[in-house]
Amino acid sequence: MNNKKNKDGLTEKQFLKQYNPGNYKRPSVTTDILIIGMNEDYSGLKLLLIKRGNHPYIDCWALPGGFIEENETAYQAAARELEEETGLTDIYLDQIYTFTKPGRDPRTWVMSIAYLSLVPRLREVKGFDDAEDAAWFDLEFNDSSIELTNEEKGVKIVYSLKKESFLNGAVRYENYIPTLKTEEALAFDHVEILIEAMKKLREQIFYSNQAFCLVDKTFTLPELQAAYEAVLNRPLYKKSFRDMVSEKLVETGTERRSNIKGGRTSKEYTLK
């Protein structure tokens, strides 16, 4: 606190007392959270979606999320949401991007701060207040399409993608433009959030330890490699991969199977 006076002759204390915050129109701000994990046999990624129980986008599948409260950070709101959905705490959770396009929510002016969470293994999803349902969807993301599938519920959501590049100053961006191909769709602009998160994840995976968040605390190298490959959606050479991660690993001493079928057992590791 200082005692300088402003043009109206008010100190900071006086100014704050008379300050009227009600002059500007304010947006609602929510967090939307992408909860991503490996599927049962480590052959691909899964995304947690909830089914909306009310307008707008009633009966559509959507990213879990909720309003940020006045006494919490966006991170805390996202962590709360994550725990409500999965029961998990102490999990990788990172801010991706903030979406602000006017009209993205037909109800009112709503901005959304998107978070990405990478969870180790699948868990049962809990019930949820506003949601009719919650379920893991198989996530296939490649250069030409996004496919979200839940066979149990008979739901398939497909967007075709078109790459488009545009300039930001001297920097050229590659962007994916989605076009809906199925009856079912994701609510709001949640496809765009998904695209942005997957782009960022792919850029960072080699320079971070994000892939380690997708496997258990102790893991085998075939499992870890599967996590990298699922994120990148392309195969990696075994030897190069192992050379790359080798200095991040510590052997646990035990061995176990990575695979249900035949073959040798794998050494177990933990992250150094």
Place this chain on the structure above:
Amino acid sequence: MNNKKNKDGLTEKQFLKQYNPGNYKRPSVTTDILIIGMNEDYSGLKLLLIKRGNHPYIDCWALPGGFIEENETAYQAAARELEEETGLTDIYLDQIYTFTKPGRDPRTWVMSIAYLSLVPRLREVKGFDDAEDAAWFDLEFNDSSIELTNEEKGVKIVYSLKKESFLNGAVRYENYIPTLKTEEALAFDHVEILIEAMKKLREQIFYSNQAFCLVDKTFTLPELQAAYEAVLNRPLYKKSFRDMVSEKLVETGTERRSNIKGGRTSKEYTLK
């Protein structure tokens, strides 16, 4: 639009008509923008700051910024701000991070979406509504301190930095904790925004063309290398640097001096 009815028997149209958005408390949302450019002799970076003319943080230097309006995106708000300050349009402008800590603004609940802009060369800064003053500051950012200096105005703002690492799931982050060392300080949490932006810029500079935003449309290789070195705050080997950028360049055919002092003239290039 679909005609499904919700639990209360309302269609989407009816629901939206009766929807009352006023139940939640809403934050104000602003954009704060880091405008960064090279200094006169390409020996370092400069940051554009404005001097606050009112409480809170009266007479403190701060990042330019302003409230987002209902009919615009955060990007548009930042671009508007950038043009008001510098007169520049069609400039590199990218969302960095959204700051939401409760209490970061003593007036009321305010979130800030931070943007980074990289501008080619220094320009005169224009006047500004709420600001008493606006000026370019020399920016020195290294592992142990941040220094912002404007010799003309006799202003020096210094923070010492302490590296701290913390875990986010399996991912370890390196964070800088700032401690103020001078009378003068940056307003609000603007040091933290600056730190976040510089961290991101340094991570991305090698995998993007951001450095090209800091030089003119036609540039020499000594100038471009100086831009990389100013961002990274360390020297690069000339040959390796030139090999790295060579495939991004086109010669213009002309030559000119890069330096005020003696020495050979440099070839001019543009970005491919």
Place this chain on the structure above:
DNA sequence: ATAATAGTGTCTATCAGACATTATCTG
């Protein structure tokens, strides 16, 4: 034994780091 998977060896091309040398300009 055979199929399947885990793990290692080795060659190559690329590239950043490091340093040396040549080229061109000013005074």
Place this chain on the structure above:
DNA sequence: CAGATAATGTCTGATAGACACTATTAT
């Protein structure tokens, strides 16, 4: 010419890509 800067040459060590080979397990 000397001093300064621009541009290029070359060696080295690290590493990703590519492929081949050995090791271990289930049936």
